[in-house]
Amino acid sequence: MKRKKVQSGLTIVSALCTIFVGLAGGLAVGIGFVAFLTVLGIIPRLTQLTKTGHQIQAYEWAVIISVVVSSLFDLRNGSIKLYSSLLIPVGLANGLFIGMLAAALTEVLNVLPILSKRIGMKGKLILLLMALVFGKMAGSLFQWLYFVEFE
Structure with a gap:
């Protein structure tokens, strides 16, 4: 008992x-x-580049809806069957997103020296960068080795 x-x-x-x-x-x-x-200012940057500042709420809602839908999709382990003709636009959209993200990240790298001064690591920028790199590597390895099922 x-x-x-x-x-x-x-x-x-x-x-x-x-x-x-x-x-x-x-x-x-x-x-x-x-x-x-x-930090990256992706939404304001997009509205600035496309001259669609009057539609900023549409951009914000697009981000919110896509995050919620993709999270639900990921939690349910879903998959999508696409026709091969749809793969080209989807691939282009993914490439555009990755390209914009890479361009935004290069701008953020200018923030790291300022961050190192503010948190008291002046002169130790290499340590800060290495912590970011090793943290990303550890997280990626953990995800791939623990969560991905290899066949």
Whole structure:
């Protein structure tokens, strides 16, 4: 009888820990995404380049809807069957996004020296860059080795 109480208590603690870690991870990713968009200024830059500043709310809603839909799609492990003729526009859209992201990231690299001064790491910019690189490598390896199923 005591074993069942202990076991159900562990199940509740395990469930609560899972909920906490899931919410914390989601919050961290959400904050990172918003900071990423804010620091890079992607939406204002797009409206500036395309001279469509009057449609900024449409851009914002497009980002919000695409994040929610892609998150739901990812959580359900979905896949899309596309005709080969649709692969070209999808590939072009992905290429445009990656190109714009790379261009925005090159502008952000100018922020790193300022950041290193503000957080008290003046003269240690290499350490800051290496921490970013190794953090990205560790996260990528963890995702690929733990979450991706190889066939």
